[in-house]
Amino acid sequence: MTLVKTLLDIPELRMRLRTGSGLLGREITRIYVTELPDPSRYVSAGELVLSGLLWWREPGDAEPFVAALARSGVAALAASGADTDGIPDDVVRACAQYRIPLLEVPADLSFAVVTERVVLALAADRGREPSGARKRLLSTADAPLPVLLRQGAEELGAPCWVVSGTGRVVGGTAADPPPADWFVPGRDRTVRGGYTLVPVNGRFSVPWILAVKITETDDLTDELAGLVSLARARADQVRRTADRAAGPLFQALEGGDVAAAFPAAGLREPVRVILLSTPDDGPELAGELLVELLADMPPAVLGTLGEDACAIVEADESSPAEPIRAGLSTVDRLVDLTRVFTGISGPATAAGLRGAAQEARHALDVAARRGGPIEVVAGEDIAVHRLLVATAPDELRRTVRERVLGPLVDYDAANGTDLVRTVRVYLECSSSPTAAAKALHVHVNTLRYRITRASELLGVDLTDFTTQVDVYLALALS
Structure with a gap:
């Protein structure tokens, strides 16, 4: 059984307990990496949660994050400092308040190393000594995605790809990956057209899909999908840091x-x-x-x-x-x-x-x-x-519209007419009475009368180009 205290006994990890000394007997069932301010949708009971605290910006940010871990029943939080000062004090206080063991991960220790050691410990607990193929695959856990896929393809004896839900080919070891729309939502694994399609689980809403050009797979395929998920989380951390x-x-x-x-x-x-x-x-x-x-x-x-x-x-x-x-x-x-x-x-x-x-x-x-x-x-x-x-402010919009079109709007309201629409259509038809009359389904003489009446009400000449520009801009402000 892998317990929280087991991690403190692994010299390679060099973890330091910050709070929760009375909770070290909790069992760890799996490992999960997140940088979400609210990870409640994705974490579950018994997990060891790894976080670089990229979600932390200021005191007060820790409480909702740790509260979500407590509600989900996670085993512990392992974190590296959000800055050079190490783990913020309010993270330590929140973990103490919600009874979440907090382990500090050295700043120079990759999360991939932590993941590899925990996965190996969990496998040993289940009585399954990892195969040579699994050990070799885990040895590339900290490598970039292309290296990880090449190792996976070698161990599985088949080409591998990762395809985003947007249709983007994230990476692969050969040409002709399957299209993203082959994947069936809600299925753990799909076999189609000679490919096995496995979801790359994690905190992301836009899915990634691992595709392997074989129809019969073992746990190694799922292991590869898990490592791809960790690679995605690492890349996201790097991107977020650069975007800062x-x-x-x-x-x-x-x-x-x-x-x-x-x-x-x-x-x-x-x-x-x-x-x-x-x-x-x-x-x-x-x-x-x-x-x-x-x-x-x-x-x-x-x-x-x-x-x-x-x-x-x-x-x-x-x-x-x-x-x-x-x-x-x-x-x-x-x-x-x-x-x-x-x-x-x-x-x-x-x-x-x-x-x-x-x-x-x-x-x-x-x-x-x-x-x-x-x-x-x-x-x-x-x-x-x-x-x-x-870009015009609302107050300016109202002022210009009232100044330019006010008499016409008031006349329509008092008489049940629609001269504003008539003027709009006339201008949109390049001031052509024939085209405007056809668009409004009226006789051309009726159209001319309406434009003349609108000109009288506005006190302008609607056949003048500069005036037309002013009136049309006022219409566009509405």
Whole structure:
């Protein structure tokens, strides 16, 4: 039986007990890595939870995290310091309060080493001395994903791939991986077309799938899937750490010196701003979707802007709209997305980055108004006048609309007419009475009369181009 105190007796791990000396007799049944502020959906009883405390930002953050561990009945928390000062004091206090043994992992010790030792201990407890193949596979637990897949392919005697739920091939040892949509949601394992498809479990909502080109597998396949999950968690830790350097840039977009903050992001101009919103599922899923969707695109940094996930990505000649749309459509059948909206700006320099963020915000708003469950809108696809009026404050919108269109709106309200719509259609038909009359299903003379009456009420000449621009912008503000 592997107990919490067993870990303290393994010299290689060099763990130090911070609190919970009376709870060391708890049994460990499995191991799990997480950096979520609230891991309650993913942890379970008897687990040893590993965390680099990337979720910790300030005192008070520990209580909800540790409370979630206690509710799930985990065996212990093993953590490395969130900064050079080691584990924050409020993490220690929360673990003491909720009776969670807390083990401090040395900063120079990889979580993969901890995982390997715990997995070996659990296997020995179950009376199964790990095979040579399993030991060799576990020896690559700390290696990058390509090395891990090569070792897995060698031990299994078959090509291996990892495919994201977005359809992206994360890695593989041969060509022709199976498509992501072959995987059947809710199944532990699927055999199809000569491939065995195994879910890569973990805290992530966007699934990864391990595919092996064999139809009969043993526990080694599941072991490989578990190690792929750990590799994904490590890569996510590295990404989050890198994105922290760009934190001041995202803060500057909401009010600050963008040009001064831009160099720390490590990006080359021009760049695009991409906003992604999952209003029914929260920002964590939105951020994870952006990570997956942009993985094969030019370099990017990720953060948040307002309540939405945001990416600043180096711009190339092609728009990312279509690849993002395709990825969201693929992952939808696996994740059952409720609503996902994406807004994309055009290319911009650092000096124009705040404007690009505003463009992406307006594109996101347009996407949300379209009504479909998955909508992707690029700023280049929106008329320039709509981008310009989108930045106008609400008070200015009301003032301009009242000043330019007030008499017409009041006349319609008093007489039950619809001259505002008539003027809009007339201008959208390039001031052609014939085209506007056809669109409104009225005689052309009726159309001319209405435009003349509207001109009288507004005190302007609606055949004058400059006036037409002013009136149309006022209509666009509504």
